[in-house]
Structure formats: C-alpha cells, structure tokens
Amino acid sequence: MSQRRVLVVEDERTIAESVAARLRAEGFTVDLAHDGPTAVARAQALHPDLVVLDVMLPGFDGLEVCRRIQADRPVPVLMLTARDDETDLLVGLAVGADDYLTKPFSMRELVARVHALLRRMEKLAGAAVPAIIIGDLEINRAERRVRRSGVEAHLTPIEFDLLVHLASRPRTVLPRERLLAEVWGWADASGTRTVDSHIKALRRKLGADLIRTVHGVGYALEVPA
The missing domain is CATH 1.10.10.10 (Winged helix-like DNA-binding domain superfamily/Winged helix DNA-binding domain)
Structure with a gap:
C-alpha cells in the first residue's frame, strides 16, 4: 500500500497540506488540487488509487467532481463535508462516493478510512466469486x-x-x-x-x-x- 497514489482535493490550502503531509508520512504518493476543474483533470491524468474530496470547491463542487471522475474511471472516493446533512450525504453516495467524513475530523480517522477503503478494494480485486x-x-x-x-x-x-x-x-x-x-x-x-x-x-x-x-x-x- 506504500506505493498507492492519493489525490487530495481541498480548496482550504492549510487543510490540504496537512492531509497531504499525514498521508505522505504513511507512505502514500499524494497529489493536490484546489478546485473542481483541476481535480477532474488531475484524476484523469494521474489515475489515483483513491480520492479525498471536499464537497465545497470553486469552479464546480465536489459532487460534480465525483460524478465526472467516476464516469471516466471508477475510483474509491472519501468525501469531506462541512455539514452533517443527510440529504447532502445521500447525494454524495448517489454520485459515487464510498465514504465520508464530517469536518472537523481527526487525521488519525482519515488515515484509517483511507486504509480501510484501499484494503476493501484490494480484497475485491483478488476475489473470484459466483453470482x-x-x-x-x-x-x-x-x-x-x-x-x-x-x-x-x-x-x-x-x-x-x-x-x-x-x-x-x-x-x-x-x-x-x-x-x-x-x-x-x-x-x-x-x-x-x-x-x-x-x-x-x-x-x-x-x-x-x-x-x-x-x-x-x-x-x-x-x-x-
């Protein structure tokens, strides 16, 4: 898992750098984007193994980013939201998010969620199972x-x-x-x-x-x- 690539999409640069630093300390390769159009372009160019995605972004929001990157290539998405609103969460899940964290969150929990999502995807990739x-x-x-x-x-x-x-x-x-x-x-x-x-x-x-x-x-x- 140390060679996994994570794309962090967050317009608050202090938060983005903090998340990136923690993930790099865990051994991940981390790329950053601070707005919707850049996030989609980098996801399409870099093919990350996982995306940490804030909902509120300039350009267009995280829901539209998630919709576009999932249409291009399915990838696990951990969505960050400033509000614990069930409607927002359901919309996020509907456009392809796999998990979410409500701000403020601990870096320890974010790292645990990232590892859990990647472990699950690895397990599924290696499984040959009947209908x-x-x-x-x-x-x-x-x-x-x-x-x-x-x-x-x-x-x-x-x-x-x-x-x-x-x-x-x-x-x-x-x-x-x-x-x-x-x-x-x-x-x-x-x-x-x-x-x-x-x-x-x-x-x-x-x-x-x-x-x-x-x-x-x-x-x-x-x-x-």
Whole structure:
C-alpha cells in the first residue's frame, strides 16, 4: 500500500497540506488540487488509487467532481463535508462516493478510512466469486452488476459490497456494527449512520421491500418474489 497514489482535493490550502503531509508520512504518493476543474483533470491524468474530496470547491463542487471522475474511471472516493446533512450525504453516495467524513475530523480517522477503503478494494480485486440469485434479484459479482426483475440498477462500489454482504446471508439480521467492520473495515461503531445512509440508497434503487430494518439491531435482506 506504500506505493498507492492519493489525490487530495481541498480548496482550504492549510487543510490540504496537512492531509497531504499525514498521508505522505504513511507512505502514500499524494497529489493536490484546489478546485473542481483541476481535480477532474488531475484524476484523469494521474489515475489515483483513491480520492479525498471536499464537497465545497470553486469552479464546480465536489459532487460534480465525483460524478465526472467516476464516469471516466471508477475510483474509491472519501468525501469531506462541512455539514452533517443527510440529504447532502445521500447525494454524495448517489454520485459515487464510498465514504465520508464530517469536518472537523481527526487525521488519525482519515488515515484509517483511507486504509480501510484501499484494503476493501484490494480484497475485491483478488476475489473470484459466483453470482447470487435470490428470487428476482440477480447479483453478478464477477461483473459487479445487479438486476431486479431483469432491470439493471446502477450501484456505487460500496452499495454493491453492502448488498452482497446482506444477500450472502438472506433473512439473517446483521448488526450495523458488524456491517461496518466487515464491509467498511472499521474497527469501531462510530459510523453507524453511514450504514443507514447506504441502506436508504439501496432501497431507493432496488425497492423498499428488499431490506428489512430490525430497530435497535440492524438490517436483513428479505427473499424477494
């Protein structure tokens, strides 16, 4: 992981330099961009392994940056937001962000999230796995494609991984903390709202009946018709 390249996109230069310095200390190659157009151009030219992306940027915002770089080449995106607003977070997830941090954040947590995202992508790249078919739900893990009743749904990488995790254990209630540990690779339960946001996105794309909430515990995938 020491040779991995990270693109940090942040218009506040003090924050950008602090994040870059910490990631370089962890062994990453780090490039910087301070506005939307430059971020897209550098992502297309440098092919980073991961992007740390602020939402509020000059030129155009981080949501548009995420949309454009994901359309060009899928890449894990850790989004930084100054507001803990659920609508903003859902929009970010919808355009291809894999994870998010709300400012102010600790450098230790940011580094942990970066490592967790990269570990997950490495694990997926090395896995040869069969398709999952449950009722009218078809999950092609080799091609990372999902169809329900023959209609394809376009999921972000983390949405796909979360769905696979639930579908591998249909009707089994999986606690939020376990999902965080096994899908995101987080060692603590500080991001349970992250799970909730991604579940809402899956329901919106695949149907509200597919995933059952067990209040105070977690989620289970129901067997569709």
